[in-house]
Amino acid sequence: MNQTRTSESRDPHEDGRTRMRAVVGSDRIEEEIFGRVFDGKVTRRIWQFVRPYKRQVAISVVTVVAFTCSQLSIPLLIRYAIDNGMTPDAPPGILLKIVALFALVVATNFVASLVQESVTGRMAENVLFDIRRAMFGHLQRVSLSFMDKTEVGRLMSRLQGDVNSMQEFLETSVLAIGDILLLFGIVAAMLWLDWQLALMVLTVIPILLVVRILWLTRARAAFMAAHEANSITNGALAEAIHGVRAVQAMDRASLNAELYGELVDNTLNAQLRASKLAQIMIPIVDALTGSAMGVVAVAGGLMVASQRIEVGVMVAFLFYIQRFFDPIRSLTMQYSVMQRAMASGHRLTEVLDVEVGVEDAPDAHSLGEDDDGSVEFRNVTFGYNRENPVLKDVNFRVNSGETVALIGPTGSGKSSSMALIHRFYDVQDGAVLVGGHDVRNVTQDSLGRHIAMVLQEPYLFTGSVRDNIRYASDWADDEAVVEAAIAVGAHEFIEALPQGYDTMLAERGSNLSLGQRQLLSFARALVADAKILVLDEATANIDSYTEMQIQKALQRLLEGRTGLVIAHRLATIRNADRIIVLQQGRLVEQGDHAKLIEHGGLYAQLYQLNYASFDDLPDELSDEDRTLAT
Amino acid sequence: MEAATLNPQAITKMTNTAHSGREAGADRLFRRTSSVDPHVGLGAIARITRMAFRYPLRAGLALAATVAAVLMQLSIPVILGRAVDRAQAVAEAKAEPETLYRIALLLFLASVARGIFTLIQNYSAESVGHLMARDIRNAVYGKIQNLPFSFHDRTHSGDLITVGMLDLEGVRMYFSTALVRTVLLGLLIGLGATLLLSTNLTLGLLALSFVPFAGWRSTVMRLALRRTWLVLQERLGVLSQVMEENLAGIRVVRAFAASEHEITKFEAASKSALQLSHERIETRVNNTSAMTLAFFAAMGLVLYFGGRQVTSGEISLGTLATFLTFMSILQMPVRQMGMMVNGYARASTCGARLFALIDHESKVENAPDARDLKISEGTLRLENVSFAYNGNSDRQAVSGISFEARKGETVGIVGPPGSGKTTLMHLIPRFYDPAAGSICIDGQDIRGATLSSVRQAVAVVQQDSFLFTTSIENNIAYADPFTRSHQIRDVAESAQLHDSVLGLPGKYGTIVGERGVSLSGGQRQRLSIARTLMMKPAVLIFDDSTAAIDAGTESRIRTALKAYAKDRVTLIVAHRLASLMHADRILFIEHGRIVEQGSHDELLRLGGRYNDLHELQMHPSAEMLVRKEDGR
């Protein structure tokens, strides 16, 4: 940190605290990256994804065995060639035969490795994509209460990082089988060649194992620290990318660069430490290889000298020792891959096992053309958590074809009640009926087609303007798109865009103004051509004049449809057939404009006071009314 | 190069055949595929290499250790060969058994030395990689933070994340997996070749016969993989964009029961990436297997001809053992040749993209002789300001706007959506530079002032505000994290946020979720007002940033800010006229131009567009609607 800007100079009272405010990246706790080496539940779950590829698994295993055997037999062939083909008394053709055999082994080796690597590689990729598809598909069904509280970034890191480490695991686990085979094969071959010499050589194994185990615990901590530091730094980078406009607006770039530099330095140090620990094993393994070779040189040499073994055996031993440490090395590497994979697998299963929450009933039926567009709330009580309900015992009915305005101050539960109509959440008590059916008894898909919504926050996708307006309404042709755009008064500005309706929107539509985005999301709902149209403050960032034009178009569009409109401005509300007033989760009054004026309640007071918008509740009034309501 | 197979249309075609029907517009999702130019790749490689040698000590040490390790590595087959010969000699009683001990010791020492040199080689090479990564990270971060809005408007955040995280890895690994390994392999083969050829020409040639073949295959592979990497990265980018936008917009997806539509979109992106992944595996496996085959073929030849020479007594068995051991030492690096080539391919694609970002020239930046703004009077003056996005001058978002505001004054701005209000507000803190005209604060053109001083002088409460994933307190203090706690409370009180914060479980320590989802719209806007108030700017801008705050609260905010507003110019964009009625001047903007201006009363008297708005908001009646309809 730059010393001139540290806390002491600015705030002597709260030592340290102020420094803590200067942060980049989120300070969330890192998730565990190493799991148990083996987790039965996770393995079973992942196995479900591998099972469809049983044939490929079988092929990989067979080929990896073939590959290993060919690897193992090469030193034996060399030994045979030396001892039988190169002695002065050897029959003339034998060397050629041995080499022919060698060629056969090499060909096996080639084919086996080709098949094995490509089959395993493809299978791992396929499994990876299958897992990702399953997760993605599952997230499409999981209830919004889960999605509300889960960061997109976190889900993305599971869909990408964790899935990738599963892939690494699948690829290496087949190789691990080969490595284990190779290890046992080498031991067996050496014992077979000469058991005494073999035992002498094999004494290095226990030493290696002990060293390896001691090393592993320390190395793991270092790897974990490096991983953690790295992902904290990456988190800070992601923040800078998403929040770049805020960073520039508040002129934090240079301070942030300084803070980020600290994170980067931490990462560097952790990575250097991990790298040092990773490499320290190399000289140890090499020293052991050297001693093993030394043993062969001395003991083997003496045995050759005393004619106990042939030279070919000694050469074969030397070959085996060269290859001997490779599987041990890669097996310990796979050990950490495996641990990482188990942790990833655990997180993947977590996503796959998130309870769907709001699910279609087994005997759910589809809302169809014959079902009308009525909406009814029967004694509905609902809250995002059980303790504080957002809606309390709400009752109302909207007849098919009616337009109803829902008004009330912010936080009174308007958006929440609209979410219930679409069954984003389930009620705690009472029932919501659409088209005369309890929403819990109809399929969510048909409910979605029955209702079109304009959400409070306009969200647009990367893609053309046309695709955004059409969105999921595959049946809509280009004319329908243009018609909807005209209705919401967006046609004019769309036509003025460089490529008109084919203009590509940037991320979240950021190359449009917020009001324009709101108009597009409005048009999108019109194209969906549903029986019920829900407008949730669809015009908050639009001026009254444009709003009025939309209103006029709406009157036509709403003919024969049910309209549920949440709005602030009186102009919007007045035209509704009926007005429902919500306050603090309760329905306080309802009726048409005239009736409510006559009733002399909250609505009448506001209207008479000429408040332009129902958010314009002066304190005195809402307090007074609060007492009235309770 | 087979450029034809690379262009976006080809990709589109592949996607569409994979998925018939009018699906998802996945074709339109693919962004431009930069054409593959191998020279660009070499340029990037050269630059990465230069970066590595910015750490000459470590890089040099890595290379020196590589040489030493190779020497030790090469000595081992020689010593082994000698061991075999010596064993035979002892058998024939031509040598003392004790000499075997010396050879064993030599073997041990050579192995240990090889291990130590390899350690030094790997560690130094990796630390060069990590050090490079540090430099690149800092450069990328600084660049991303400072590139202007226009850059970020065009660039998808997912692409930047890919560059900053994945491409970084590709470049980091270059030194240790590609460069050092090349040196290692080159030395092994070069020195080994000298050694073998000088020992026995025929056998040497046979032992090395696979090298030209492997070299050829690896070049072919390098080009193929580089191409595949480039396209694959892009497709994976599309895939992650589809997933990310789906999750971020999940409410829309649900509202339209569009999960099938989304899954189709996902499948299309996923299939095209998977297909390419398979191609990549195919290329890699075919080539590495072919290289290994060539290697073993050479070994078979050595075995046969070497065997014949041993039989005929031309060479000793030990020499043959040396040849064979040397080849088995080469086996690993040859297998790793694929990795090495992959490392080059990856580094060149990743490097090219990283450098494209790092070298990107910022259009909005400090002038060479930029000075800090000096605020005295605090007068803001716009003169004939025009601006068009993407430099497209016939589609001006703002054209010919002039106005002046003095310290203590408030200017209100209204207008239909897309009329250019936000754009205008973004010109004042110099998020974009105007195409024509000038913006001056106290007579100093902001283009001549340092960016930092302009940003401190002009603060904007943005329309949709980004909140950081940290505590409320840290968010409020974002502009000045070294402030005192009571100041944080002061601004929170002014923004009418304090009471809401006290209602939260963690008070000021409550962590605000991703993009602030756990706060209500109104709370979010008040938080973003509070953090802007921290800034004490000369010009304070509210860009439609009270739409989710009810008018009562808003008027309390306005009252609380009365004293605050005395010392600065305040600009308010709003649709609710109550928010800007009290302004000293109100500008009505349409199609990027000021069409009416004056005080509230003046504008009402004028009876124009503003007056219409006012009528609509204050006396919404059926007759009004009719009159408006006729009037149009």
Ligand SMILES: Nc1ncnc2c1ncn2[C@@H]1O[C@H](COP(=O)(O)OP(=O)(O)O)[C@@H](O)[C@H]1O
């Ligand atoms: N996804 C959510 N999770 C938890 N609480 C929420 C969520 N959405 C809204 N709330 C809370 O529910 C209450 C009602 O909100 P809402 O229905 O959005 O009101 P309105 O639309 O009338 O402004 C508010 O107190 C709000 O903070």
Ligand SMILES: Nc1ncnc2c1ncn2[C@@H]1O[C@H](COP(=O)(O)OP(=O)(O)O)[C@@H](O)[C@H]1O
């Ligand atoms: N980042 C951008 N890139 C290209 N065009 C843009 C961008 N932002 C806004 N526009 C266009 O500029 C015009 C003015 O937009 P804006 O200033 O946001 O309007 P508003 O008055 O609603 O704030 C609109 O036509 C809009 O489509």
Ligand SMILES: [Mg+2]
């Ligand atoms: Mg705007």
